[in-house]
Amino acid sequence: MSSLSSQEQTSQKPLRPDGSIAECYRCKQSVTPHGKCGCKDGITLILADCRDVLPLLEEGSVDLILTDPPYGARRPSDRSLVKSQRFAEVVGNENVNTEWAHYRCLKEGGACYCFCTWDTLEQWRKGLSDAGFRIRSCIVWDKVIHGLADTATCWAPQHEIILFGAIGRHKLLGSRPRDVIRCTRVNANSLQHPYQKPLALLYRFLLPSSQEDALVLDPFAGSGTTGRACKDLGRKAILIEIEERYVKIAARRLEQEVLFT
Numbered sequence: 001m002s003s004l005s006s007q008e009q010t011s012q013k014p015l016r017p018d019g020s021i022a023e024c025y026r027c028k029q030s031v032t033p034h035g036k037c038g039c040k041d042g043i044t045l046i047l048a049d050c051r052d053v054l055p056l057l058e059e060g061s062v063d064l065i066l067t068d069p070p071y072g073a074r075r076p077s078d079r080s081l082v083k084s085q086r087f088a089e090v091v092g093n094e095n096v097n098t099e100w101a102h103y104r105c106l107k108e109g110g111a112c113y114c115f116c117t118w119d120t121l122e123q124w125r126k127g128l129s130d131a132g133f134r135i136r137s138c139i140v141w142d143k144v145i146h147g148l149a150d151t152a153t154c155w156a157p158q159h160e161i162i163l164f165g166a167i168g169r170h171k172l173l174g175s176r177p178r179d180v181i182r183c184t185r186v187n188a189n190s191l192q193h194p195y196q197k198p199l200a201l202l203y204r205f206l207l208p209s210s211q212e213d214a215l216v217l218d219p220f221a222g223s224g225t226t227g228r229a230c231k232d233l234g235r236k237a238i239l240i241e242i243e244e245r246y247v248k249i250a251a252r253r254l255e256q257e258v259l260f261t
């Protein structure tokens with residue numbers, strides 16, 4: 001697992017000649033260090049390695065990080081999707097890497113929801129703590145329908161874990177959320193990404209941890225579920241994804257008008 005030295009954490013890389021940090025894949029306009037581009041819905045989509053973009057984001061500009069990084073674990077249910085050749089192996093799945101969490105783009109009082117798995121939990125916990133997050137909750141997502149695993153030797157896997165941490169004091173909004181969430185996973189036939197998360201699940205994290213118009217960062221955007229959820233709930237977002245095939249899917253999902261008001 002790589003982590004940054006304190007010098008690397010503070011040194012800013014030079015901006016592009018026009019003072020921007022990247023180009024938005026959707027509107028093709030320059031993205032400012034505050035994550036703004038020309039997209040009217042406020043959802044910026046960047047095709048890049050997040051480690052090249054995060055150091056350029058303005059310190060303290062983001063209200064919330066909601067992300068689902070490569071897990072650092074391969075599970076039998078994942079292997080069956082990859083083996084079926086519907087999906088290629090996801091970039092970065094070999095190791096737990098928390099380098100992204102060290103960049104100081106989150107503001108004081110901001111929070112981070114980070115998906116992980118039970119078998120890599122300790123590495124994620126340590127990585128996020130080392131990056132300065134105070135881990136406040138370990139949330140269990142009950143997927144309702146179980147996945148595959150060695151049917152003779154493993155319990156049928158039906159949950160995933162989300163670590164919830166904060167920089168400073170992050171006050172939750174609305175009625176107090178409970179740390180077990182029951183939400184049906186995306187049906188295998190409708191998946192556009194092997195690790196696509198249900199929109200309804202992401203609403204459950206956005207509502208207690210962000211106000212309308214808040215800026216949400218997902219450095220591992222995949223098919224853009226975080227961005228789609230932000231658009232539906234009137235939040236702004238910066239999405240970064242390294243693979244163009246998934247950026248294209250995210251852009252398509254974001255084209256639709258708001259699903260509800």
Ligand SMILES: C[S@@+](CC[C@H](N)C(=O)[O-])C[C@H]1O[C@@H](n2cnc3c(N)ncnc32)[C@H](O)[C@@H]1O
Pocket residue numbers: 048049050051068069070071090091092193195196197219220221222223224225226240241242243246
């Ligand atoms: C677990 S998936 C996210 C799936 C997403 N939650 C969804 O609903 O579609 C993680 C994503 O991170 C991307 N990724 C891996 N390394 C990356 C990097 N260094 N920078 C940006 N994206 C990266 C992978 O291509 C993959 O699509």
